Structure formats: C-alpha cells, structure tokens
Amino acid sequence: MNVVVLVKQVPDTYSERKLAAADHTLDRDAADAVLDEINERAVEEALQITESQGGEVTAVCMGPDRATEAIRKALSMGVHKAVHLSDDALAGTDAPATARALAAAIGTVESVDLVIAGNEATDGRIGAVPAMLAELLGLPQLTYVRKLSTDGSVVTAERETDTGIVHLEANLPAVVSVTEKINEPRYPSFKGIMAAKKKPVTVLSAADAGIDPAEFGLANADSQVVESAPKPPKQAGQRVTDEGEGGIAVAEYLAGQKLV
Numbered sequence: 001m002n003v004v005v006l007v008k009q010v011p012d013t014y015s016e017r018k019l020a021a022a023d024h025t026l027d028r029d030a031a032d033a034v035l036d037e038i039n040e041r042a043v044e045e046a047l048q049i050t051e052s053q054g055g056e057v058t059a060v061c062m063g064p065d066r067a068t069e070a071i072r073k074a075l076s077m078g079v080h081k082a083v084h085l086s087d088d089a090l091a092g093t094d095a096p097a098t099a100r101a102l103a104a105a106i107g108t109v110e111s112v113d114l115v116i117a118g119n120e121a122t123d124g125r126i127g128a129v130p131a132m133l134a135e136l137l138g139l140p141q142l143t144y145v146r147k148l149s150t151d152g153s154v155v156t157a158e159r160e161t162d163t164g165i166v167h168l169e170a171n172l173p174a175v176v177s178v179t180e181k182i183n184e185p186r187y188p189s190f191k192g193i194m195a196a197k198k199k200p201v202t203v204l205s206a207a208d209a210g211i212d213p214a215e216f217g218l219a220n221a222d223s224q225v226v227e228s229a230p231k232p233p234k235q236a237g238q239r240v241t242d243e244g245e246g247g248i249a250v251a252e253y254l255a256g257q258k259l260v
Contacts, residue, residue, distance in 0.1 A: 001055035001152060001172075004106055005046040005079065006117040006130075007039045009063050009070035013122055023218060024225035025092050026123055028064070035070040038118030040077070040185035042178055045148055046116045047078045047186075053152050055113070056080040060105050062090065062098065068201070075196035076188035082199070083108060087206040092218025095124070099132035101216060104209040106137065108202070114155065115175045119144050130177035140170035146181040 011017045015031035046057045059074040059082040061067050071082045085105040093101065106112060115137070120127035134141035142148075145168070147158040155174050159166040160181070188196075206213040218224065240249045254260040 001050060001053045001113045001150070002109070002111050003046040003050055003055065003057045004060050004109055004112050004115045005039070005042050005057055005074070006102065006115070007043065007059045007061045007070055007074045007082075008036050008118075008121050008123075009033050009061070009067040010036045010121055010123040017123075018230065019225065019228045023092065024228045025218060028066070033066060033069065035073040036118060036121050036123075038120070038122070038178070038180060039070075039074070041180060041182050042116045042118050043074050043077050043079060044183045044185040045178055046114075048183070049114070049148075049150060053150065058083060058109050060102065060109070061085065062101055062105065064088075064091070071201060072196050073188065075199045075201075076192045077186060078192060080199065082201045084201055084203045085206075085209055086203055087213060089206055089213030090216050092221060093216045094221035094223060095126045095129050096132060096222065097216050097220065099129050099136055101206070101209065101211055102129070102133055103136040104211045105204060106133075108204065108209065113152075113172050114150070115139070115173070117175070117177045119177045119179050130175055134175035137175065140174045141176075142168045142170055142174060143177045145176055145178045148176060148178065148182065 011028060011031035012034045017031050018027050019025065020027040050057050057079045059071055059079045061071050061082065062085040065086055068084065071084055075082060083105050085101060090101060106115065117130045131141050131143055142155065142157045144159050145157040146160045149156050153172055155170055155172055157168040157176065159168060238253060240246055
C-alpha cells in the first residue's frame with residue numbers, strides 16, 4: 001500500500017504563542033516549532049499499516065522552509081519520502097485554500113491508496129481540512145477515528161462520539177483523520193535519525209504543484225483577524241483570612257464576581 005500522511009509544523013504548545021502585529025497571523029518565529037503531536041500519531045498509524053501490508057509512506061507538508069525540521073522528524077520515525085509544498089505566496093492561506101493546495105501536492109504522489117491526517121492542528125483547531133480534502137479528491141472520508149484497520153482494499157474504523165461508538169467502512173482509496181486515542185507514536189531511533197538525512201524530499205513551489213499562487217495567501221482568505229491584543233497580565237488574587245466568617249467573605253466575593 002502507498003500511504004500519504006499529512007504533517008504540519010506548529011508552535012510548541014509549551015512555548016509562548018502570539019500573533020504578529022502587522023497582519024495578526026500566527027507569529028511562527030516567536031516560538032519553538034515542532035511536528036504537531038497529532039501528526040506523530042498519524043505517522044505512526046501509517047507506518048503500522050505499511051509494516052503489516054507492505055508498501056511505503058510519503059509525508060506531505062505545506063509550510064515555510066523551516067518546516068523541513070518537522071518533515072525530518074517524520075522521516076526519522078520511518079516515513080520513506082516526503083513532499084514539501086513551500087512558497088511564500090501561500091503564507092496566511094485559510095483552511096479551504098489549504099485543502100486545495102494539499103490536494104494538489106498529493107496529486108504529485110503516484111498511486112495513493114490511503115491518506116491519513118490528524119483530526120485538527122494545535123495551531124488552528126479548525127478540524128475541517130481532512131473532510132475538505134476528501135471532497136476535493138473525490139474520496140470517502142472516515143474522520144475522528146480512534147481505531148483503524150485495512151486489508152488492502154477496504155478500510156474499517158471506529159469513531160468515538162458523545163453517544164457511543166460509530167463503526168465506519170469504505171473502499172480504498174480513502175481519507176482518514178485520527179484522534180489522540182489512535183496509538184502511541186514511536187520514538188525515532190539513532191539509526192532512523194541518521195537514515196532520515198538521506199531520504200528524498202521533493203520541494204514544490206505553488207507553480208510546481210499546478211496551483212495559481214494568486215488564489216492563495218492571506219489576501220485571498222475568506223476570513224481575517226482585523227484586530228488583536230495580548231491578554232492582560234494575571235492579577236494577584238484576593239486573600240480571605242478566616243476568623244470565623246471566612247465562608248461569608250468567600251460568598252460575598254463570589255457574588256461580587258457574579259459567580260453565584
């Protein structure tokens with residue numbers, strides 16, 4: 001099987017994240033950048049499938065030059081090769097256009113049997129790109145999956161909902177998005193890290209992928225942030241000394257904050 005796994009470089013959730021003052025987009029240079037954790041789980045699932053079924057895994061990434069670091073992490077885990085869609089004209093692209101760009105990048109990979117993605121990225125939390133991608137590719141979609149299996153021609157999955165477990169099935173090729181419950185990703189070995197340096201990474205511009213850069217970017221986004229401000233600093237709390245009427249003081253404070 002030939003599996004494509006979508007990977008994305010995002011600001012580390014343990015770093016301070018902020019918006020750029022100029023255009024209110026995410027300031028990616030202000031924080032440490034890492035391979036999104038949910039993508040690590042998508043990579044792990046893709047590797048498990050090809051280890052049992054045979055075939056290879058191709059990572060597809062859309063992002064600036066810096067995203068090479070995230071691609072190398074996926075390659076060090078065991079991914080066989082990668083496609084990196086990198087073009088300054090794509091900066092600020094919204095979710096629908098991102099799906100179109102990713103569909104074009106996937107189109108450069110031959111004989112794709114399965115596309116695996118995380119259910120949502122930690123820097124955007126939109127959670128709709130995999131479904132949009134499936135629509136653009138004309139493939140069935142199995143989204144928010146916690147358990148996945150395939151025999152090479154059919155893919156079956158479980159989706160956990162508030163009301164129970166939904167069982168899904170589709171013929172391949174298909175698009176699958178996974179949740180954090182799908183697996184525990186492996187750690188790259190020293191051998192894998194060294195091997196990643198020699199694995200092929202195809203870098204594509206927008207033109208190379210066959211898309212018009214004039215249709216992408218922040219200027220063409222359907223929604224934009226027009227104003228932003230940093231959150232105010234945390235204020236000191238109010239201390240209540242209990243001298244027999246502490247409960248009353250606490251209740252009065254909560255009432256003053258309109259919490260009771």
